[in-house]
Amino acid sequence: MDNKRLSKIERLIQKELGEIFLRDAKSLPGLLISVTNVRVSPDLGIARVHLSIFPSDKGTEILESIKHNTKTIRYDLGQQVRTQLRKIPELSFFLDDSLDYLENIDRLLKQ
Numbered sequence: 001m002d003n004k005r006l007s008k009i010e011r012l013i014q015k016e017l018g019e020i021f022l023r024d025a026k027s028l029p030g031l032l033i034s035v036t037n038v039r040v041s042p043d044l045g046i047a048r049v050h051l052s053i054f055p056s057d058k059g060t061e062i063l064e065s066i067k068h069n070t071k072t073i074r075y076d077l078g079q080q081v082r083t084q085l086r087k088i089p090e091l092s093f094f095l096d097d098s099l100d101y102l103e104n105i106d107r108l109l110k111q
Contacts, residue, residue, distance in 0.1 A: 006040060009085065013047055014038040016080045020073060026097075030055070033062070036096045040089055047089040050096040061094050 014035045021033040037050040051061040051066070066073070070091050078088040 006042065009044065010038045010040050010047075012081060012084060013040065013049075013089075015023070016077055017049060019088070020076050029100060031058070031062070033066075042104070044085075044087050044089050047091050049091055049093050052095055052096045052099055056097075056100050059095050059097075064087065066093050 014037070017038070018035045021035065025031050025033050032054040034054075035049060036052045036057045039048045040046070051063065053062050070093070074088060074091050077091070081088070
C-alpha cells in the first residue's frame with residue numbers, strides 16, 4: 001500500500017480516536033487525553049496509538065484502563081469510520097512521555 005494512503009488512514013484514526021477520548025474524558029474532570037501519534041501496519045492489521053495523558057502522574061493507571069477497554073474503543077472507532085475503512089485495525093496503546101522528557105530537560109537546563 002502506498003505511503004500516501006497509509007498516512008491518510010493514520011490521520012483519520014488519530015482524529016476519530018481523539019474525538020472518542022474527548023467525549024469519554026468529559027466525565028472525568030481535570031483529565032486530558034490526546035492522541036499524539038498513530039502508526040498503522042501496511043496490511044492495516046495493527047495500529048499503534050501513542051497517547052499523551054495529563055496529569056502525567058495518573059498516566060499509567062489511565063493507560064491500563066484504556067487497554068482494558070480496547071474492544072469498546074475499537075467498536076466506537078469502527079462506528080465512526082465504517083464508511084471510509086473496510087477493515088478496522090487492532091489497537092495497541094502506548095504512553096507518549098515526550099512531553100515529560102522535554103519538561104525534565106527544561107528543568108535541568110534551568111539549574
